[in-house]
Amino acid sequence: MKKEKSKVFWPICEEWIDENEKTWSVYYARQVRAYMERYVRDGALGAMPVNAIETPDIVAVLKGVAVRTKAVGEERKKTGSPTIAILLRMWISSVFSHAMLDGRAKFNPIVGIKAAKIIKRQPVKNNLALSEAEFKKLLTALPGYGGNRVTKIMIELLALFFVRTGELRQADWKEFDLEARQWIIPAARMKMKNAGDHVVPLSDHAIALLKELRAITGTPLAKTGKDWLFRNTRRPAECMSATTVNRALENMGFNGPETLGFSAHGFRGTASTRLHERGFKPEWIETQLAHQQGNAVAAVYNKYRYVEERTAMMNAWSDYVEALKLDIKADSGEPATA
Structure with missing residues (x-):
């Protein structure tokens, strides 16, 4: 006799996750399961019969996630997360569609409700360019930040390289040639994959930071074949979490409510603005930022475009950042030594 499928919402959610997670990345599958367990299984919706759930029930859950004012349970932030709320709306809608296939759900109560109607997102300022004074303030705050040294090095390298955060988080030591003074990011890891590999020239200070990091990072994990620069402290087989740097910036008072709203991505805008000013x-700046070229086909065969000019520019940028640090020491009365 065939076992009757559950009509309770959380078991149906589990069915949907089990059916689809093999098509998801490990990170995304973990994200779906963690947030659905936290907000659906352990919340008001989980134990409800699927046909008893109405639109206001789902809206209440989503608004609670988006605009909360205090941390509950495993939450790390007091403030709400519109991004997580939007994901939950999408996943819950998919669960209802799954249940409708065999008649357990008669309708999808959230399908016609747009996220923007119920989830108000704050204006995105993730590419905010710091003024020179603000940049100095961040560099001043970094040594006293209570996080681990690896996170501090990550932030310093983001300031020097101004690559996309994911490109640095997922970097492998095999991509670096310290003798040639270059980091070559494979095309497969670039946002613009059709533009080929991307060359990041390495300054003296960047190389010093990389050598320090290598001493901390240690040897690669044989089972994964990955030799991450930035390992995840909880799951060493994976790279650093996408939220680590922004959480550090939040702890330093640069990101989050009632702050500048400066995120890790903002190092790109900061470097672009300051380099243009200087x-x-x-075309050198845009190439180093790996923005899409007008002729993408030509770019595939030209990863060394302006490489001499960009090398000089990156060395000058590194000197500029170091000069700001010397100014900080001078202001504090410390000896101005490297």
């Missing part, structure tokens, strides 16, 4: 050619 007279470097826009």
